[in-house]
Amino acid sequence: MYYTNFLSSPEGYxxxxxxxxxxxxxxxxxxxxxxIKWDNPPKxxxxxxxxxxxxxxxxxxxxxxxxxxxxxxxxxxxxxxxxRRSNNRFAPGGWCVGNSGSGNDPCSVxxxxxxxxPTVNSKRLEKLIVKLLDAETFRSKQCK
Numbered sequence: 001m002y003y004t005n006f007l008s009s010p011e012g013y014x015x016x017x018x019x020x021x022x023x024x025x026x027x028x029x030x031x032x033x034x035x036i037k038w039d040n041p042p043k044x045x046x047x048x049x050x051x052x053x054x055x056x057x058x059x060x061x062x063x064x065x066x067x068x069x070x071x072x073x074x075x076x077x078x079x080x081x082x083x084r085r086s087n088n089r090f091a092p093g094g095w096c097v098g099n100s101g102s103g104n105d106p107c108s109v110x111x112x113x114x115x116x117x118p119t120v121n122s123k124r125l126e127k128l129i130v131k132l133l134d135a136e137t138f139r140s141k142q143c144k
Contacts, residue, residue, distance in 0.1 A: 029132045035062040050074050058082070061128030082121055 015032065018024045035057045037047045048069045049057060054077055057065050068075055079085040098109030132138075 029138070031132055033062050033064055033128070035060045035065040036067075048072065051077060054078075058124070061124040061131075063125050 015030075018028050019030075035049075037049060037053055037056075039047060046067050048067055049065055050069075050072060051074045054074055058081075096107040096109075097111040098104060098106040
């Protein structure tokens with residue numbers, strides 16, 4: 001019933017269920033894989049991320065981030081530098097096998113949609129996961 005009147009219930013509900021279930025509480029890490037920037041002291045909502053936060057966001061290794069103002073230039077930089085998207089096209093991946101020469105859309109020809117190929121960006125995520133699961137500090141990062 002606590003979450004019935006809670007302002008941001010989706011952000012904490014499932015974490016609370018997992019952390020309070022006897023089968024999962026000792027196997028869960030208290031981290032939601034989001035890069036979030038808060039005022040100090042924290043207010044009710046996180047700060048809007050901007051170009052000023054881009055480098056810290058990338059170095060965090062977090063695959064998700066929030067929150068962004070609509071049409072903020074940092075979103076274009078994420079598309080260009082991290083997702084390698086251009087001209088409102090899908091992010092290239094193992095499924096985009098076409099030739100991009102002569103301005104062609106490489107995603108107009110696609111391959112196996114189940115092919116996932118690691119990139120430089122996946123190394124940052126791997127580094128974060130290894131850090132979170134480090135045997136020496138894992139217990140201190142568990143659900144509290």
